[in-house]
Amino acid sequence: MSADLIDQPASVDADGRSAGDQPTGTSDQLAAGEIKAIRERIDEIDQALIDLWQERSRLSQQVGRTRLASGGTRLVLSREREIVERFREALGPDGTQVALLLLRAGRGPL
Template sequence: MAAITMEQQPTSPDEHIAGLRSRIDEIDAALIALWKERAAISQQVGKTRIAAGGTRLVLSREREILERFSSELGADGTQLALLILRAGRGPL
C-alpha cells in the first residue's frame, strides 16, 4: 500500500492522520512478523552450524550485517542491527 499523498488526502486533517496511523499499524505488524521470522531462521542457522562442528557465531557475518544497516541508516541502523542480531543468537 502506498503512502497517502496530498491529492488522496481525506477531507479533514483528523481523517488524514487516521489513515496515516492505520498504515503505520500495518507496517508495524509486518515488521514484527519479519522480526520473528528472521530470529527463527537465524537460530536455525546457529543450531545447524553447531551441529556441523562450527562455532555459534561468525563474526565476519555479524560485521557485514552491522555495516549494511549502518550504511543505510547511520548510527540508528547500527543499534537496530545489534538488536536484530541479538534476537537471532541471544546475548553474547
Template sequence: MSTSTAAPVAGPTTPEDPAERIGALRDAIDACDAEIIELVRRRVAISHEIGALRAADGGTRLSLSREQQVLSRFRTALGPDGAALGMVLLRQGRGRL
C-alpha cells in the same frame, strides 16, 4: 502548430480533516509494524536454524565477520541508528553474548 494544454488535476473539493488523515497514517504505520514484526520473527527463526546447523557441525555459535557485514549494511542504509537496529536484530537471533 497546435498547442494543447492539459487541464489541471482537480483536488478534493473540501480539505481532508487533519484528524482523519492522522488516523489513516497511523493505520498505515500499524500495517508497517505488523509486517516488520512478521519479518523479524522469520529472521529469528532462520538465525536459530543457522545456529543449530553450525553447532551440529562443530562450529561456533556465531560468526563475528558475518555480524559485521549485517551491521555495516544497516549502518549504510539507515545511518548510526541503523547499526543499533541491526544489533537488536542480531541479539534477537542469537541471544545476548
C-alpha cells in the same frame, strides 16, 4: 475551563479525539481523518516489521543450531560485522543499533 475546550465541538476533546478515539493532536476533522488513515498504514507496517523480525530471528537461530550441530562455531563475527555495516550504511547510526538488536534476537545473549 480553558478557551480551547470551550471552542471545540462537544464530540472532540482537547487532544482532537472523539470519545473512544486515539488522540490525533488536532480538532480539524479533515486533518484528523487523514492522520487516522496514515496511522492505519503505520500500524500495518509495524505488524509487518514484527512478523519479519520474528521470522528473521527464527531463521538465525536455525542457522546457529545447524552450524553448531556440524561442529562449527557459535558465531561468525565477519558475518555479523557485514550485517551491522549494511544497516549502518542504509540507516546511519541508528542502523547500527537496529542491527545489533536483530543479531541479539537471532542468537540470544552472549
